[in-house]
Amino acid sequence: MSSELSLAKSQAANERLHAVIPGGAHTYAKGDDQYPEGMAPVISHGRGAHVWDVDGNSYIEYGSGLRAVSLGHAHPRVTEAVRRELDRGANFVRPSIIELTAAERFLAAVPTAEMVKFTKNGSDATTAAIRLARAATGRPLVAMCADQPFFSTDDWFIGPTPMNAGIPQQQTVSFPYGDLTAAEQLLSAHPGQIACLILEAATQHEPPPGYLAGLRDLAHRHGALLIFDEMITGLRWSEAGAQGVYGVTPDLSTFGKALGNGFAVSALAGRRDLMEQGGVRDPRERVFLLSTTHGAETHSLAAAMAVLDTYAQEGIAARLHALGDRLAAGVREVAAAMGVGDHVLVRGRASNLVFATLDANLRPSQEYRTLFLRQLLTNGVIGPSFVVSSALSDDDIDRTVDAVAQACAVYRKALDVDDPAPWLGGRPVRPVFRRFA
Structure with a gap:
């Protein structure tokens, strides 16, 4: 993805969202305040481990649906089960x-x-x-x-x-x-x-x-x-x-x-x-x-049964762990190579990875999180976490690790001057649970 990420349509859509929906999203964790200023894509559609925004940009996606979409978007087995039930009444x-x-x-x-x-x-x-x-x-x-x-x-x-x-x-x-x-x-x-x-x-x-x-x-x-x-x-x-x-x-x-x-x-x-x-x-x-x-609702129950069958027959839980292990190893390797291995951390079970962004004093930092998210988005990766779906390919993981490497290079520059501000592009991302907007 170009370093000149265009999100004009997404920004306009975000303004319209805030005009009709309190917070601009139906889940606070999906709000545009959780993303760098001006860099909150509005999604058009998704397939597998990839999503596209209304501006036409494509991303490798993590934490899909706040961890809900573990098989990938529009999984054929699930959507077919849902379609069958829709014709029978909901x-x-x-x-x-x-x-x-x-x-x-x-x-x-x-x-x-x-x-x-x-x-x-x-x-x-x-x-x-x-x-x-x-x-x-x-x-x-x-x-x-x-x-x-x-x-x-x-x-x-x-x-x-x-x-x-x-x-x-x-x-x-x-x-x-x-x-x-x-x-x-x-x-x-x-x-x-x-x-x-x-x-x-x-x-x-x-x-x-x-x-x-x-x-x-x-x-x-x-x-x-x-x-x-x-x-x-x-x-x-x-x-x-x-x-x-x-x-x-x-x-x-x-x-x-x-x-x-x-x-x-x-x-x-x-x-x-x-x-x-x-x-x-x-x-x-x-x-x-x-x-x-x-x-x-019949179609949602059909989806649940299709998910359970897919997990059992295709070993999905094991695949999620294998993908997460591959991703975690790659991120740790490039973070260490860029000299930020103590600042960009991957934590959690392999099937449920999150990342932490620490400042020069090794304290959690919303500013450095903003820098990191901004660089990932610019390089075609979106996600508030590194939670995997089974739809990810090895190539997706490799491309993600490359994006992390580029983000870590910028992270190192910010640490060297002890100031991430030049790379934020605006206000830092904000915690969901705060008393005032």
Whole structure:
């Protein structure tokens, strides 16, 4: 791609987006403030691991759909399954037979779960898990992992963040990841009050030996439930998620993102005795668990089954790890060669890589992130992370590593003068969770 990246149409479209959509996007993480000023492409279409913007520029894409599109855009097996269902109707007054087959297929892939309920987004699934845990235990408090970035758009999670305008005081407490002693201290500080502990089983770091099993035992000893948020780890770690890799069965778990390869489907799964409290065959007081008009749209469930079948038959989880390993090795090699190996870092599981940009004092820097993103975009790579899809080719990885090398050369220049400003092109990218715009 030319160093003179033209984004005139994208800039005009961004202005129109802000005029009709608060924030200019339906997800804050997709906002143009997450990209260098004037360099936020508006996407026209995508195929495989590549996307094109409205200006006609093409990019190798990472973090597709905020980690949702793990098979690549317009995957033929998924789109064909969706097309078949569209001709049969999308939504009915009673359950369709595909709701049964999709539930059975999901539970076959996640054998640690006994029942499942589908919905449209991750927030609804995690909040349903919280509601069910509170009802089952009769307790008000939610304990969430403080070291993980996002669980829900609902009040119980957003309340403790800097963007809590309009939210009353919430009954949410937190614990650090990987520290059983801290978790036990939290449970002991609120005796008989904590309904559940919710966390991602792993993110950028693998769990310490015995941590997940110890956390489950600790929760149960204090009368609380353990909930795994598998929105990211589901399918990317294995078909059965992180629980399938680490051998620890939570009481409840939530899945989404990769489950539909971009189509809107998520799931709450867990123990039968808990899930049935949201049904109609249990003698206990009922829980209004999940009741969504569009939760079981036939085409989205067809997409989910096609995704699960593709993962199982083509070894997709293993391919994601292999691609990530290749990318991480290449990025580390060129960063070291350019003298920025301590400043441009690749972290996380191979199937879920992120990058960190550190300043001259090895502190996280939004300014250096802006410089890095700007150079990647100029050289035909887009992504807030290095999260791979299985559609990437070896050539795509090689081209990405070349783009990173060129970005690292500029990064070195900025470090040498201890000032990235000349390479920013405007204001730095901004964190999503901030009190004022």
